[in-house]
Amino acid sequence: MLLPEEPAILEIRHAVRNWIAEHCVDGVLAVALSGGADSLALAAAAAAEARSVRALIVDHRLQPGSAGVAATAAQRARELGCASAEVLTVEVSGSGGLEAAARQARYAALDRARGTRPVLLGHTLDDQAETVLLGLSRGSGGRSIWGMSEYESPWGRPLLGVRRSTTHQACAELGLSPYEDPHNSSPDFVRVRLRTEVLPLLEEVLGGGVAGALARTGEQLREEGAVLDAVAADAASEAVVNGEIDATVLALSAPPVRRRVLRGWLLAAGARGLGNRQLRAVDDLVARWRGQGPVAIGGGTPDARLVVCRRRGRLNVGLEEQRRV
Structure with a gap:
């Protein structure tokens, strides 16, 4: 035509x-x-x-x-x-x-x-x-x-x-x-x-131009995010060891980089519906360690929840059986 x-x-x-x-x-x-x-x-x-x-x-x-x-x-x-x-x-x-x-x-x-x-x-x-x-x-x-x-x-x-x-x-x-x-x-x-x-x-x-401004904002953030993702990939190559996070190593990274590393690591481990609150709680295990207990994240099975724990300076993801009432 x-x-x-x-x-x-x-x-x-x-x-x-x-x-x-x-x-x-x-x-x-x-x-x-x-x-x-x-x-x-x-x-x-x-x-x-x-x-x-x-x-x-x-x-x-x-x-x-x-x-x-x-x-x-x-x-x-x-x-x-x-x-x-x-x-x-x-x-x-x-x-x-x-x-x-x-x-x-x-x-x-x-x-x-x-x-x-x-x-x-x-x-x-x-x-x-x-x-x-x-x-x-x-x-x-x-x-x-x-x-x-x-x-x-x-x-x-x-x-x-x-x-x-x-x-x-x-x-x-x-x-x-x-x-x-x-x-x-x-x-x-x-x-x-x-x-x-x-x-x-x-x-x-x-006064007009809002749709274009929003689209430009998204594009600029996506470009900046790509740079942070590249930095996070380098950080992950050093901090992720045998499927675990070396918290001491990762703690040296800036917060946005840390959270990107943790997000990718958690998703690869089977996390679902990962929200900002959960991600920051896991980040606290790295950067604000006070001996806190496991952090539950979305995923797991009907009988066991997926949790992140810190032991001997390393973070790992595993299943924890649900307590029966």
Whole structure:
């Protein structure tokens, strides 16, 4: 399909072109397509800029008529020039709420279907601003407000510098009517309220430019975080000995470096749901040792909890049986 030389679609094409040049030089990729404006404009631009594009459409089966929506999206992908289009039907279940369960099912299906191709996602600058705000609300350190990466294999996000309004305008330039997911306007979801209530209010009170400022903040923190991660990797190579932490060695590192080492070590040991309070309690075993007892962390089994103990100057992770009442 020959795309028009209009401002919005050209901006999106340039963003996709730059992403391909940096991350996918062979131009063989997949696009996650929902039929909404963001992913539809992305699919059109990718089909024009990449050598081969495979459209992947996930049908969550959460709404009546979802199969028809998915089939329409697949047809549009072929009309836009995608080499192929496949509908992936998933079962949404699990803990953490509907939004989280749907996301988990969607990413798993995309990962299975992509083969060796990276998958482009239609996240925009507005999505990035929402992500940074959500991270800020958790108060769990700089990492939580990094936002999304332009490329975190296999997921690519070429549109993180493009406004949502631009993708809608691009669809208008292409003569396409994007699908409007009712979930995207439901106040039952936190992201929707951020999008429709919080960010507009911030823009009004602070005089505009808030979404861009939040996105830039996330990017700057992510760049600085990458440097700290590299320093932490060097510290871990000295402090982690046979799966244990040498507390005396690690105590010489600065607090952000220590906590990065501990976080990676705990996750590798099977910790789950690791929060700021737990991480700081473990850090106290290193830097503020007063003979305190074991620190319980998320993980373990129904009969035994996962704990971190300090013995003879070393930290280790192990299971401790739950006391029966």
